[in-house]
Amino acid sequence: LGHGAQRAVQMALIQCLAQRGLVGIGTTRRLLLVEEPELYMHPQGVEQVRVALKRLSKQGYQVLISTHSPLAIEPEDVPDTLLIRKTKDRGTEARQTLRAAAQSAIADYPSQTRMLLSLSNSSRILFADRVVLTEGKTEQRLIPSLFAKSQGKTLALARVALISQGGVDNTGKSMAILSALDLPCKAVVDLDYAFRGAIRDDFLDKDDEDVATCKDVFKKIALTYACNLDAEGLPAKGGALTAGEAFAKLGVHEDAIPRIESLHTKLLNKNIWVWRLGCMDNHLGLDSKSESAWAEFLRDFDTAGFSSLPDEQGVIAFLNWLEV
Template identity: 30%
Template sequence: MYLKSLKVENWQCIEYTKPIFENLMLFIGPTNNGKSSIISAIMFFLGYRNLRTKDIRNLDLPLELEGIFQNFSQANYKNLKDFIYKKELTLKIQKFPNYDVQYKIKINRDWKTITEETYREIISHIPILYIPPFQDKKQINFLVNSLFEILKRRNISETLMISSLKKLANSLQNDYVSKGLYRNLLFEIFRSISEESQKRNHSIIGNTIVFFEEPELYLHPQAEKELYNAFIQLSNLGAQLYISTHSSNFISLKHYKSICIMRKHKDFGSRAFQFKGRLFSGDEVKYFNMNYWINPDRSELFFAKKVILVEGQTDKIVLGYLAKKLGIYKYNYSILECGSKSIIPQFIKLLNAFKIPYVAIYDKDNHYWRTELEIENSNDKNRSIQRAINFKFGDFIEFENDIEEELYNEKRERKNYKNKPFYALKTVSEEDYIIPARLKEKIEKIYK
């Protein structure tokens, strides 16, 4: 069976949130914004860890976790059919001030109190593997034993791959394993599990939930991408992988439904931000995917405190350079080159969906040498950008008519637009270059 949603109230830094789960979950967000809190809440709900006093955010209020399970195997359904209602099984854990923990199950539309033993028997149908950023010898042994117990229960036969897996696992249990080697051995293990699962066309670890914190540690970028692909393949074949990461190599716009951004609010605690609807339709999908594959580093937008959307290379290079010159550059702001003005509304749509702050910067393109038709076409695109913006957390800035005219503080001839990034950077990097007041004001607005 599979965990499909979990309501979390009064847990650690979380006042209230309710994430919806995919087989592959990618928990991202700044440090100390709730990634570990949401993972620990899930693990407690699934019986993997005990309740600690510090887990309760406000001791004067009740703690409540309520989860819904779906997609049962035949064996699960047979064992749990008395608890399944409309293809769902719903469990709840409550802890009221000065009272013991209560376990409940929803039968039809009514809640029934059950014992902790009954609760643990129900959730035991989901095996768990937990991989923290660093492990001691005892934790490594527990991980290895848990993995092979899962394979044993699933009657995975002795194959060349399993023998290889055991050798890797034995290496992890050596008296001394460096942190880098430890992480690379884990990488090899998951790559092997994924490859064998693809051969069999099903996950050899079944519906196991793998909690993997910071899988990118000690891996070079190419290995990160390969490990992420292994995660995707495993999740497609039935495993559940809950990944906490700071690396954009584990983020793909194609799998945006897997992304869960944790953000902390000073008054309301941490919350999960997701988007489960349909972002694009028709040709938008094709053009956006093509645009993304040309620049896969654009996944970093999900990690940014604010995203600066620009049309092309000149804007990206020059704006960053001038912001540093003015002393207002911020590394947690990402400048994202969209490729063209036409693509900016699609990125805005994505940022709106995840409520990521942004500013869209575009050229007005009303140069005196343009034809009437070109100007009208440009104005249509400008209006489409403005209409797409959610002004609760987004804004726009319009260059008159483009960044080159802003840089040189003069109208530019059509012939002056060859090798734009090179000449623009050459100009602004000269010692005697003075940023025009109008451009300076716009850059300060961008980085406010």
């Protein structure tokens, strides 16, 4: 028999055992060790074996599996997953289970935990060396191609998991959870995060001088472009400029540039990359956020390369930072 057929027979025996249960052996606890149950199995087969192993774990068996497949791990079992890592500096080591490492974080931030450990995200997080959190669709759509062009390899080969947070308000909480899980992480945010979220998440002081100076610049922008400011002195809805457009104006204002650079450096020390020109789109020269615009950009970029970008050096520096 070939390897595939042998594996199919082995997994069929496990399914049979799960159906029969512990017949005739009393209450004796049995240990079942299975190495990579997903080998030579199609996705439906992996699912069937996983269900059988889960059933056995409730029938008097202690089940331990090693796997490289997210299909072998149910979302509800992710907290009990033990990560095994091997590095040049520390060799092979077993980390705590996710449940033990992140008990407090999971209790404090349940919705963010569910988002990070959903099947689609956990499949990347559990098998990556670094996690990069993003807030926008532009980053998710374009960073993989830009990274491959710059670094000569994909994010997957660099063992980097690119995870969408579903909103910048999750940044601090998501980073806290990943830190508790002992997973190195970084975040990519728009400029407005430095003025609201970074202060709320305690990455910046509420009386930060750079933030205060930029608010003074916003007053000048408001007078020039009829931009509305809220009670905190930050761009609000209802004016001639959208909030995003106002932050883009701030990014190129001569009085704000050194202050934004300072904020960028402060947050960089917290593993957070802030787009100095407001958002990633402005660094790439994008005029809209749509699939057609992204597809057109990638088509042109494939030919013209980084030299065609408004901020070539900034984008390349960002891509290098992802891998550090």
